Amino acid sequence: SQQGEEDPQALSIQEGENATMNCSYKTSINNLQWYRQNSGRGLVHLILIRSNEREKHSGRLRVTLDTSKKSSSLLITASRAADTASYFCATDRRSGGGADGLTFGKGTHLIIQP
Amino acid sequence: DGGITQSPKYLFRKEGQNVTLSCEQNLNHDAMYWYRQDPGQGLRLIYYSQIVNDFQKGDIAEGYSVSREKKESFPLTVTSAQKNPTAFYLCASSARSDQPQHFGDGTRLSIL
Numbered sequence A: 001s002q003q004g005e006e007d008p009q010a011l012s013i014q015e016g017e018n019a020t021m022n023c024s025y026k027t028s029i030n031n032l033q034w035y036r037q038n039s040g041r042g043l044v045h046l047i048l049i050r051s052n053e054r055e056k057h058s059g060r061l062r063v064t065l066d067t068s069k070k071s072s073s074l075l076i077t078a079s080r081a082a083d084t085a086s087y088f089c090a091t092d093r094r095s096g097g098g099a100d101g102l103t104f105g106k107g108t109h110l111i112i113q114p
Numbered sequence B: 001d002g003g004i005t006q007s008p009k010y011l012f013r014k015e016g017q018n019v020t021l022s023c024e025q026n027l028n029h030d031a032m033y034w035y036r037q038d039p040g041q042g043l044r045l046i047y048y049s050q051i052v053n054d055f056q057k058g059d060i061a062e063g064y065s066v067s068r069e070k071k072e073s074f075p076l077t078v079t080s081a082q083k084n085p086t087a088f089y090l091c092a093s094s095a096r097s098d099q100p101q102h103f104g105d106g107t108r109l110s111i112l
Helices: none
Strands: A005-007 A010-014 A019-024 A031-037 A043-050 A055-058 A061-066 A071-076 A085-092 A102-104 A108-113 B004-007 B010-013 B019-025 B031-037 B043-051 B054-057 B064-066 B076-078 B087-094 B107-111
Touching: A005 A085, A010 A019, A019 A108, A031 A061, A031 A071, A043 A055, A043 A061, A043 A071, A071 A085, A102 B043, B004 B087, B010 B019, B019 B031, B019 B087, B019 B107, B043 B064, B076 B087
Parallel strands: A010 A108, B010 B107
Antiparallel strands: A005 A019, A019 A071, A031 A043, A031 A085, A055 A061, A061 A071, A085 A102, A085 A108, B004 B019, B019 B076, B031 B043, B031 B087, B043 B054, B064 B076, B087 B107
């Protein structure tokens, strides 16, 4: 079953603007990860945030985690055309009572207009 | 360069045929995973392996089989029992199950 649900499903913004994507999940987690997927390619890991962390930064990326609301957000600042991709949140299955591996949402498709 | 190599990039299966997708990693990772991705969907876990000679079913293992005879290799066989095999298949590995996963570039399987 899908643990994470991203919102919105699709997002189109102008280059230079900020992009915010949200993820909600259902069970308790040990960590939450964000991945990027360019069309027809594999996923690339962006950032991992643990359940005892509230915010994490990596370059132009900022991830927040609110375990009380079971939600996370990914902010991409000063967007570039190369940021056009699908973005997925993923939670570890083990903390949700499952075994190993990750549970992914359906993703947010981000389009950056030049 | 360390990474994960999946082959072939495109694969076609005839009715009643088994096909095997290759996944090789040189990252010295213990854990390896197979996911299936359908259009506009997230990834669903097929099988995973935490150590050589051991593997476990994921959410959608029916119609698939795997082996883990070497640390570097985790091939996936799509059997004729899998009635809807058309999808994008992704292999991943991680040092531990709670660590980020590294993905290959996928194999796109279609039915002739």
